[in-house]
Amino acid sequence: MTKEQAVLSGFSFIGRMARTTNEAEMKGEGVISSQWDAFYKEPFVDRIPQQKEEAIIALYTDYESDETGEYTFAIGAKVQDEAEAPEGLSKVTVPEATYVKFTSRKGPMDQVVMEAWQEIWEWSKANPNKRAFIADFEVYDERAQDPQNGQVDIYISVV
Template identity: 60%
Template sequence: MAIIQNAFIQRKSFQLIGISAVTSNEAEMKNEGVIEGLWGKIYSSEFIQTIPNKINQSIFALYTNYESDETGTYTFVIGSEVVQDTKEALGMEKFEVPEAKYIVFTTRKGPVQEVVIEAWQEIWEWSKTNERAFLSDFEVYDERTIDPENSQVDIYISVK
């Protein structure tokens, strides 16, 4: 199992500053997507260090502005949580993540790309019998992801 635990929580709204692009799961599966390129941009530059007023060093991968459900388009964002009302730096955007109820899935430890993909496969399976809100979902890459070969990620899925 890719997911070692899950729990429901209510999370207050917060702001992220980062870079984004519109994509779909279909495009990503066909290697026509943008997610890999955005991660490449993050790691090939000092982008994260230039985000002003970060709350901590965690990196967020946000899925928001869903067209419909997992079959439609959505906006994918990579960035950091910032102090409320922070102005975005040049080339970045600010996103408000609304207050919502989430189920938090925690991956097993392992190679980061592997454990995140495994977890999403289980989340899609879970979604067949549970109601997602498709409001905003996000992954949190914190101190547990410093070693990319032995990482653990929390994935927050908005629920009704």
């Protein structure tokens, strides 16, 4: 997996949001898998107005504290700043921040995304106090179209 650091401009995002914790997700009581199920069953991303790009974004934001606290998970898209969220979806502004970008290997999407997060968690342990917990996000672009041979970028906000 490759890593690089950069300052990214802020962006507006519209998507379907839910609160969760890593503890709930690990126990199978979280919302992330059901959010993805809903994404595949109901193409709500098609209802998002003024999308800036084709990529689907999985956003982690509104952190209560760190990886042990509650946060908001959302699936959606980057939009023009003036876009308004349709019913059932919400809009957030992700501020400019410094990010470390982790790029997964190519392979089955469910495996490569989990492997990437495992590496991020190991990186976090080796770099205490580096994560900013402002916003983190996964980018599912054209490289993620084939679920059996996909690749994803994960951006982690850092201080």
